[in-house]
Amino acid sequence: MKSQFTPRALKAFQRRLLGWFRTHRRDLPWRASRDPYRVWVAEIMLQQTRIAAVLPYYHRFLKNFHTVESLARAPQDKVLRLWSGLGYYSRARNLHRAAKGIVARHEGKFPPTLEAALALPGIGRYTAAAVLSIAYDVPLAVLDGNVARVLARLGAIRGDLRAPRRWRQLGDTADSLLARSAPGDWNQALMELGETVCTPQAPRCGACPVARWCRARALNLTREIPAPRSKRAAVKIRIAAAILRDPRGRTILVRDPGAHDDVLFSRMWQFPAVEVAREPKPELAKHLSEILNVDAASLDLEALPAARHGVTFRNITLLPFLARVQNLPKRPRTRVVALSNLSRLPVSSATHKIAAAALLP
Ligand code: SF4
Structure with a gap:
């Protein structure tokens, strides 16, 4: 996929997507500041959960735990009670354990390096890259389902995107496209494009800021990509x-x-x-x-x-x-x-x- 961009085309592509994001970005509460604690809580809540479902929980959670210290001090039952209804409760348990670790070992500050972030409970490569790029401008590319779909369509990549080799290739592609001067905005721009324009069922290619670079669109393959995932039997x-x-x-x-x-x-x-x-x-x-x-x-x-x-x-x-x-x-x-x-x-x-x-x- 890197090959579809000359260095000059890549610059134009980055400029176009970043410009679109800065104009069209949704006004979401975790975007109000670059406080790593707030970004981190949002990223954990948003895992496997829609934004609309997260919003009331996010507000309530931060009202009760407005700093990492207050979260670390809270009894686990209170943390789980405030998470109740959001599902995937291991996220809340890990968030709580990680908050204690941040207070005990990082002076209450989300660690700014990939290695230290990955050592915290519940933080995988995606979450670490999202928090570090958005809060600290660390040049790390994110790859989640939304970003993978956008990249697959841009490069007309067929097949199951979650197949390990293909997922690694998409990760390499995400790295190669990253706008290193603004990694946080760049990552959010790709995610935003996937969530609001390059949606799973009916991408709105007419409104897409990067349509001119999209191979799936040129080849009329936007409905075939990504390939449907084989589902586990119920x-x-x-x-x-x-x-x-x-x-x-x-x-x-x-x-x-x-x-x-x-x-x-x-x-x-x-x-x-x-x-x-x-x-x-x-x-x-x-x-x-x-x-x-x-x-x-x-x-x-x-x-x-x-x-x-x-x-x-x-x-x-x-x-x-x-x-x-x-x-x-x-x-x-x-x-x-x-x-x-x-x-x-x-x-x-x-x-x-x-x-x-x-x-x-
Ligand atoms: S042109 Fe269409 S398919 Fe291609 S990236 Fe944009 S919205 Fe997605």
């Missing part, structure tokens, strides 16, 4: 969950290392739950007697409407069961909370879906 999973409710409308949540707690409940507070094969009710009753040490035969488990929940390739059916009890069991590593106010604790969206079934009129 796995069907059924999870039965128990909502024990006392007369005051309170319920009990547990840390239950059983039913896909990492992907579904993100190792946060959840209803007692178990993956079921055939008969959800008896299998759930048996699980309850094991983890809460209750007499399952005394519980009247009432089936509530099922809910669907997708996590990557898993197609999950949530089967909530309600059990009305006079007294909630008192056990270690449990929490009693009002069913209508689960947000007091860090819980995943699957737990909210289960609770919603019990709150239906």
